[in-house]
Amino acid sequence: MTESWLEELSRQECLDFLAENAVGRIGIVHDGRPSVFPINYRLVEFEDRPCLVMRTRPGNVIDNADTDVAFEIDGIDLYHQRGWSVLVHGVLRQVEADRELLAVHFDSDTWIAEGRTTWLILEPEVITGRRLVQPALQWAFRQSGYL
Amino acid sequence: MANKRIEAARVQTTLLSTAPASLESLSSPDMSELLRNHQFGRFVFAYDGWPVVTPVNYVFEDPTIVIRTDLGAKLSAAPFQAVAFEIDDADPSGHWGWSVLAQGPAFDITSAFDDRSQRLRELSVKPWAPGVHDHWLTLTAVRLSGRRFGNVPGLEHRFAPMSRLGEIRV
16 A cells, blocks of 8 residues: 655645634643643634633633643544644734623633633744545456446 | 323433533543543643644553654654543434543653653554554643543443432422
C-alpha cells in the first residue's frame, strides 16, 4: 500500500471546520505546566474577525491560566486511519459585556451550563490545519467481477 | 399494565434527558482502562511558553504514555519538561462525554539503555502519519484526572443510573 500523506488546510477550510463543530480542546499553560480540556465553543464574527467564544466557571483553571492559549479540534476516522486537525493560537480575553446580549448572540450552547458564567473570547493569531490522507483503497478483485 | 410501563419508560427518558448534566470524576481504574483501550490522543507541550496541541497515536503502558515522533517541535521542546496528554469522546448531541488528562514529565527514550525504556521501545506504537518516526517520547503520568457526564457507553455498568429511577413518580 502506498503511504499516506499530510496536506495543509486552507484558512477557509479551517474556518469551515471550526464553524461546523461544537466541542474543541483548549490548551493552557499554568505554572509552566501545560494541560488541555474539552470545551464547548462557538465561532463568531467579532469586529470582522473570526473569534471563538466559550464559557467557563469563574476562578477555575482555564480562567486562572496564562492568556496565551491553544485551541484544537480534530476529526478522526479510526477505521481508515485518516483525519484532520485544526490548531488555533491566540490570546484569551474575558468579555465584560451584557451577559443577556451575549447569550442571545454568542451562546456556545454549553452542555454543562451550570455555573459557567465567565465568558471568554479567543482571538486567533495563527490558525493552522492539516489533513491526513490515505491513498484510495484498492478493489480487492477486478471491479468488473462485481458488475 | 402495558400502558403503565410505556408511561414509566417515557417518564424515565424525559428525566434522563432533561436532568441537568453534571461533571463527575472518573476513578483510576476507569482512567487506566480508557487509556489502554484507545490508540489516539492529543499531546500537549509548551513551546516558548505557548501551549501546542498535536494529535498523536500512542500506547499506554501504565503509568507511561508512549509515542513516536520525527525530528521537530515535539522532540526539541518536550523532553525534561512538564507535558500533558488527553483523550476524550462525546456524543455529538451532548448526552454524554468523558475525558482523561495525564500530566507529567516527558523523556526522549530513543537511545536509553535501561530495561524499561528498552521494553517500551518494543511496544507497537503505529503512527498513521507518514514519516520515519524513529524517536520515542514518553510521558510519565504523575497525575491522572478524568471527568465524565451522562451515561457513557461501556462505562454504564459502573455508573448505573439507578438512583434516577427512584425519582420517577407515575
